[in-house]
Amino acid sequence: MGSGVARHAGKRAAGEIRILPVAVSGEIRAGESLCARLLAAARSLGLRFRDGDILVVKHKVVSKAEGALVALDEIRPSAASRAWARRYGLDARVCELALRESRRIVRRKRGVLITETKHGFVCANSGVDVSNVDGGRHAALLPVNPDRSASKLRRELKKQLGIEIAVIVSDSFGRPWREGLTEVAIGVAGMRPLLDYRGRRDPHGYSLHATVDAVADELACAAGLVCGKLAGTPACIIRGYSYYRETRIGSGGARELIRPARNDLFR
């Protein structure tokens, strides 16, 4: 184990994977220790973390703990935001905030605003979201640096428990061509987010030349099955998935999941 990258056992045919929901009662306030809250919640559920577990946390509780909330009353939308919002029955303050949090507009059409956020994520409304905050008074922004948020949580868990736990911070994004949202990893610590098969051979000896799996996104999706919009379950433990460990400071992270604009056929 130790630091650096430890080889995992491949996608094993044997072991099962378990997704263990971590329900948290009560709100998480700015400045609170998310780590302490999650550990207390896990304890009260009789859940014990194990070395190699993956903790997936919905970004909203991270944003709340980090105080990444904006009072909508304090936003003065531009005339353009007001006109856009009026036309499509939206909240002009949220539209304004979404523009402020963006570094580029990817599409703006029929009331849908797809932006590239300051982090480089491409999503609706720059991830600005009013649901599951406080009933409409505040909007939650994405964490300023979700990889750093994930790293901090990983380090705190290691300090408290003495074991290595990978951490994924997730949000729900829409996609082109397909209906419905799925979870994606916007912050990753302690594991490699991509699993690269290139150069390896299938059981027939055929070389796999185009196969890189976004395992952190698949883990986020698996977590999305228990971390609901309505269930008060902002986190879960995924157990039994053998990942490549990555604990070097400044390596890996969810930014590896972001395709550079120059390689992207749809920007």
Next chain:
Amino acid sequence: MGSGVARHAGKRAAGEIRILPVAVSGEIRAGESLCARLLAAARSLGLRFRDGDILVVKHKVVSKAEGALVALDEIRPSAASRAWARRYGLDARVCELALRESRRIVRRKRGVLITETKHGFVCANSGVDVSNVDGGRHAALLPVNPDRSASKLRRELKKQLGIEIAVIVSDSFGRPWREGLTEVAIGVAGMRPLLDYRGRRDPHGYSLHATVDAVADELACAAGLVCGKLAGTPACIIRGYSYYRETRIGSGGARELIRPARNDLFR
């Protein structure tokens, strides 16, 4: 339960979800019963299906069982396909097949061909794939009608076991803006693929107006964690996820996950 739509219990805070890999030894041949092979494999692993389980199957074994394979030697690529393949170091026969399986080209740039398949899926090379087939002699196509493939498997499982099991047929697709492939549901039977929260309220009373989750895709991703490219595990059972049942003939299916081109901002 019976037919029609039975309400599930929501995304429960309590129960855990388990992902149980179903390893299958040996190849699956055209005309073989996939159901019989999977049941035998599960039995040999000591796995017993339960009512409400979800069986996720990688599309390639479905294609093989249905004989959706093409001998590459019999493909005569056009001059355009040959030139394109030469330029980017690709197999011209695969490029030709990908075009034949498409109904529209979405992007063709830098050696990457993104098409809309005859089913309506938008993916690379119309889903034509040479890996995990027979070392390069044949290419696997997507099943002709993956919803029908899923339905057939569901009905056969019900006949053999007397219980309701939802079935998802999955493939790995790339996405714009993000690196790496993730699994998507290309065939669904026995469950609703989308979970619609619109009109429901979060714990703060805020009405969720934009929230539809692509749960079948999230289940496919969860399955992707155990159904590997290299592991000989073409299927798994997902247990503990409460879904909305959908057993009316002709309802639901993965086609609900396809965004109609007229609503799509990226076609």
